Amino acid sequence: MGYVHVYTGNGKGKTTAALGLSLRAVCAGKRVFFGQFIKGMEYSELKCTEFMNNFEIEQFGRRCFIYEAPTEEDITAFKLFNVEDALAAIKDRSENVEVIITGRYAPEEIISIADLVTEMKEIKHYYSKGIEAREGIEF
Template sequence: MITNKLEKGLIHVYTGDGKGKTTAALGQAIRTAGGGFKVLIIQFLKGDDTGELYSIEKMSPDLQLIRFGAMKKFYFQLNEEEKIEIQNNIKEGLETIKRHLIEENYNLIVMDEIMAVLYNKIIDLDEVLTLLKSKPSHVEMILTGRDAPKELIDLADYVTEMQMIKHPFEEGIYARKGIES
């Protein structure tokens, strides 16, 4: 159980079609850990070998990142067996978050790409809403991903929409190591 508690834990939603949702969440996670608080980052549906995996483990013992439902292709491209495996792994991730909320192990919990989990109907929106409504009052939560449901936006204290105006992908420049991955 954490001994150093936040005065009040709020809910953030970083959404939109622009770059920067995970980057903003990781920036807040680093700031929170630097302030002497414990942070858990749960990444859903991310399978790429990204830079944050290596820097976070070097940064602070108070900053932990775990992935659930890692994929190398889009969810709609998976066969039924692969989808079931991903669904089970995502449910394990949600149970991990619930357990840490009950045990009050972290001051900040990031649910990175939870919107993609909801969009693909891997878990039900009501389950996420219930989790957020039942969190301890001193635990901060950040949820990221495109297409945030209105119910999450209404529940959140902070909502930031990243809007794509221009992106190198449009010019055929794909994710670059150290910048987008």
């Protein structure tokens, strides 16, 4: 049986947690599709397919809009869908499909159907000291 995992909150590590779980799944012989809906930039994880069989990654979007609402152009580029569509897709999946959802401000409807919910809370981050994002760590 596949379960629904949610990693949410303002802290760092949501995508990293999903990637770690994906690595573990691939190493156990499972197939992984990793879709990124608001990360239209070059991240190191896009190279995973060069190193791992049974791992597919695709980005839907043109840039991040984490701190602002998506524009109509973002919605079209990301092929964004509403919570009801996400819930229907989760409900209609094959029973052995595991679903991992990441992002800030997970809707209550998603949290309520999830089997595992982890909230990432930022307590301290070196960004506040002016340290730029580092390849292989933040991107």
